[in-house]
Amino acid sequence: MLRKTVLFLALVTQALMLENGLLRTPPMGWLAWERFRCNIDCDQDPKNCISEQLFMEMADRLAQDGWRDLGYVYLNIDDCWIGGRDASGRLIADPQRFPHGIAFLADYAHSLGLKLGIYEDMGKMTCMGYPGTTLDKVELDAETFAEWKVDMLKLDGCYSTDAERAEGYPKMAAALNATGRPIAFSCSWPAYEGGLPPKVNYTLMAKTCNLWRNYDDIQDSWKSVVSIVDWFVKYQDILQPAAGPGHWNDPDMLIIGNFGLSFEESRAQMALWTILAAPLFMSTDLRTISPQNMDILQNPLMIKINQDPLGIPGLRIFKSESQIEVYKRHLSNEASALVFFSRRTDMPHHFHSSLLDLKYPRSRIYEGQNVFTGDIISGLKSESSFSVVINPSGVVMWYLYPIKSQGLSSQMSRL
Numbered sequence: 001m002l003r004k005t006v007l008f009l010a011l012v013t014q015a016l017m018l019e020n021g022l023l024r025t026p027p028m029g030w031l032a033w034e035r036f037r038c039n040i041d042c043d044q045d046p047k048n049c050i051s052e053q054l055f056m057e058m059a060d061r062l063a064q065d066g067w068r069d070l071g072y073v074y075l076n077i078d079d080c081w082i083g084g085r086d087a088s089g090r091l092i093a094d095p096q097r098f099p100h101g102i103a104f105l106a107d108y109a110h111s112l113g114l115k116l117g118i119y120e121d122m123g124k125m126t127c128m129g130y131p132g133t134t135l136d137k138v139e140l141d142a143e144t145f146a147e148w149k150v151d152m153l154k155l156d157g158c159y160s161t162d163a164e165r166a167e168g169y170p171k172m173a174a175a176l177n178a179t180g181r182p183i184a185f186s187c188s189w190p191a192y193e194g195g196l197p198p199k200v201n202y203t204l205m206a207k208t209c210n211l212w213r214n215y216d217d218i219q220d221s222w223k224s225v226v227s228i229v230d231w232f233v234k235y236q237d238i239l240q241p242a243a244g245p246g247h248w249n250d251p252d253m254l255i256i257g258n259f260g261l262s263f264e265e266s267r268a269q270m271a272l273w274t275i276l277a278a279p280l281f282m283s284t285d286l287r288t289i290s291p292q293n294m295d296i297l298q299n300p301l302m303i304k305i306n307q308d309p310l311g312i313p314g315l316r317i318f319k320s321e322s323q324i325e326v327y328k329r330h331l332s333n334e335a336s337a338l339v340f341f342s343r344r345t346d347m348p349h350h351f352h353s354s355l356l357d358l359k360y361p362r363s364r365i366y367e368g369q370n371v372f373t374g375d376i377i378s379g380l381k382s383e384s385s386f387s388v389v390i391n392p393s394g395v396v397m398w399y400l401y402p403i404k405s406q407g408l409s410s411q412m413s414r415l
């Protein structure tokens with residue numbers, strides 16, 4: 001009887017928008033995968049293997065080093081945590097590497113004001129070969145995650161057919177809802193269907209998932225970052241309208257703090273992800289991250305822009321022969337963010353433009369701030385020309401808002 005009620009509710013909720021009220025702004029936190037992968041060798045590499053200890057140490061860093069207070073609250077497990085299923089079919093964590101189980105880790109995260117995310121796969125196995133969530137296990141696994149007090153589920157898509165994913169992802173959304181626990185739902189579904197219509201229906205995505213991976217996994221290189229940016233820009237007319245409060249495109253993790261990016265490239269990834277209204281999931285070793293990389297990731301104005309309540313992703317609005325691109329994101333209270341991005345490989349480039357050229361309204365005066373340097377911008381008229389100096393594979397980023405007249409100035413609209 002109870003089971004029938006649950007199933008009925010599940011069917012009803014499948015027909016509605018995903019209205020779990022979660023992630024009105026893009027999620028921020030830490031995700032293990034890009035940096036720590038499927039390192040399960042705790043004998044050889046006890047500090048870096050996928051284990052309870054690794055997540056507890058990252059939780060401590062998130063709580064103590066300023067991350068949590070800036071909004072980086074998700075502590076997210078990825079693949080390789082599963083030990084198997086017990087006699088009743090319930091998932092269990094690897095008993096050696098997670099001796100106290102996932103519920104313990106969730107309690108630990110909550111005690112520090114963090115949220116815990118977990119990983120499974122809609123299919124026979126996870127991408128690394130651990131037991132997956134087959135269609136008959138969807139409800140059981142959702143109930144298990146809710147019992148453990150998990151706050152987010154990333155559901156990957158390895159080892160399944162198109163048809164299984166088409167049934168499984170909405171089924172999981174309904175099953176999570178039926179648990180009664182608010183659990184944000186991150187879907188890898190579109191990435192497995194090529195990320196584009198007609199195979200991917202982004203209206204359906206927004207009804208099913210809070211965020212979704214559209215494209216390839218990020219790797220620890222600038223080449224990988226650029227390939228992701230290229231793809232999101234090429235299809236921006238499709239992807240930009242797909243995202244908004246409660247439902248986000250996910251170009252994958254931030255690799256800032258690892259090995260593949262220079263200082264300029266690290267700033268560029270941060271700025272471009274912010275313009276895209278992307279989730280900010282760091283995947284780096286927070287125990288050893290440099291102050292310079294912390295500054296990039298902990299820039300309060302950057303985070304304010306990423307977390308703008310309107311949740312409108314930006315667009316590339318300009319591309320020059322000289323390999324300079326301009327990205328623009330509309331923000332609340334008529335504010336906006338601009339990113340000037342250089343794909344050049346020679347030397348710092350002087351780029352000349354005006355706000356009018358960048359599609360701002362005529363006859364207005366703007367002020368704001370350079371997001372990285374903190375330099376104040378004031379009295380900038382739409383028609384006036386300006387120039388910025390952009391380093392190779394680097395960015396200049398501006399936060400701007402109009403002032404009504406020259407009389408009313410910064411006091412009226414403090415950052």
Ligand SMILES: *[C@@H]1O[C@H](CO)[C@@H](O)[C@H](O)[C@H]1NC(C)=O
Pocket residue numbers: 013016017018019020021176177178179180181182183
């Ligand atoms: C389940 O869905 C309903 C209807 O969309 C919504 O009101 C409710 O908040 C959801 N509950 C959870 C736990 O997601």
Ligand SMILES: *[C@@H]1O[C@H](CO)[C@@H](O)[C@H](O)[C@H]1NC(C)=O
Pocket residue numbers: 201202203204207
């Ligand atoms: C996409 O999904 C929505 C919501 O489920 C549906 O109403 C719409 O018809 C679908 N569009 C296409 C082209 O299949």
